[in-house]
Amino acid sequence: MTDAGGTETPEGVGTGRPGGVGPSARLQQLFEGRRLTPTQRRIAHCLVRQAADVPFLSSVELARLAGVSQPSVTRFAAALGFDGYPALRAHLREVAPAWHGLDGRSRNPYQQAVQAEIDNLRHLAALLADPEPVARAGRLLAASRPLPVLGLRASAAQARGFAYFTAKVHPDVRLLDEGGSLLADRIDAARKAGASALLCFALPRHPRELLDALAHARAAGLTVVTIADGTFAPVAAHSDLLLPAAVGTGLVFDTVSAPMVLGQVLLEAMCDALPDAQAHLEEFDARAAARGLFVE
Missing domain, CATH: 3.40.50.10490 (Glucose-6-phosphate isomerase like protein; domain 1)
Structure with missing residues (x-):
């Protein structure tokens, strides 16, 4: 954490690693404690907002959604510690949960939205482990x-x-x-x-x-x-x-x-x-x- 004038995240709730969290929370865990430029924060925000689609986007598509250049996406992946965007995307595909209920049937979009909120609350509970x-x-x-x-x-x-x-x-x-x-x-x-x-x-x-x-x-x-x-x-x-x-x-x-x-x-x-x-x-x-x- 740095002072608010820097490019790291400001002081805030701790960086606990919750279990069983949703795609948005998992993506946020990639960024916690990272030194990101304003452009990279813009890409990160786009990733969270498009969490369900990110594992299937090309670097060009992600750049277009975030309103940045394709090389910026490549540099962003490197800033997160990956060899390139393909490696980042492969990682995201590994951690992306399958949206299925306990009975194995696919959830409809309304259920997915509610489940995402539940995941967000679980992530918040984990962060509050440091009060x-x-x-x-x-x-x-x-x-x-x-x-x-x-x-x-x-x-x-x-x-x-x-x-x-x-x-x-x-x-x-x-x-x-x-x-x-x-x-x-x-x-x-x-x-x-x-x-x-x-x-x-x-x-x-x-x-x-x-x-x-x-x-x-x-x-x-x-x-x-x-x-x-x-x-x-x-x-x-x-x-x-x-x-x-x-x-x-x-x-x-x-x-x-x-x-x-x-x-x-x-x-x-x-x-x-x-x-x-x-x-x-x-x-x-x-x-x-x-x-x-x-x-x-």
């Missing part, structure tokens, strides 16, 4: 007053849900779920009010203005904690502490069970770092009961 990165992130975020929570476009829902629950235990949570020219102003306002850290949800596709916002936040002196779809995501270079959780790519739109669970795990770590979290929860429950807020 220190999440615990450290929880301490950083708990200490920030206020706490800005950033998520744009596809990531806005994740940020909004996290901010909703965090507001029950943290005194000042500021949701940043809209882009535009005011975003930098709102980051500056949070910093001026005393914020020391910012939490970002960065799921594909990654808006360019999100990268600009993270660069601005770090320049302003905020420590950036990011939940992203992988340690090679474009936001890696703009994050001080990155917590990876794979997304599912088997349907028209990505599925995000693992990032959602990781967000709740991070909130749990924050509660552990907030000595008055339980008192805040009890106060909220008392107010909710007095107002008849929920149906019992």
Whole structure:
């Protein structure tokens, strides 16, 4: 792991090697701890998103999908320790699981998508065998007053849900779920009010203005904690502490069970770092009961 300005992956959840994981998780294991250039990270991201097809793609086809040159694909394979792309593809064919159920029948695409999410969650569970990165992130975020929570476009829902629950235990949570020219102003306002850290949800596709916002936040002196779809995501270079959780790519739109669970795990770590979290929860429950807020 290096500082966020380098080309290695930033500090994040450990690099445990889970058993029984899906194709996306197996591919991610190839990249963990590797020194990858931005172009190579782009290829790696493409591999994960096309995990089911990768073992059957030529280097030219992969280059076209990733939007890079064919020689870049060859150099990428070498960076992973293979003699060339054919050797990488052969390895991928060996580790690619057959998509069959316990009864030996092929799974339909809907079942495959659900199974991929299960695999992503198993991979996340293995990564959390080392809890220190999440615990450290929880301490950083708990200490920030206020706490800005950033998520744009596809990531806005994740940020909004996290901010909703965090507001029950943290005194000042500021949701940043809209882009535009005011975003930098709102980051500056949070910093001026005393914020020391910012939490970002960065799921594909990654808006360019999100990268600009993270660069601005770090320049302003905020420590950036990011939940992203992988340690090679474009936001890696703009994050001080990155917590990876794979997304599912088997349907028209990505599925995000693992990032959602990781967000709740991070909130749990924050509660552990907030000595008055339980008192805040009890106060909220008392107010909710007095107002008849929920149906019992």
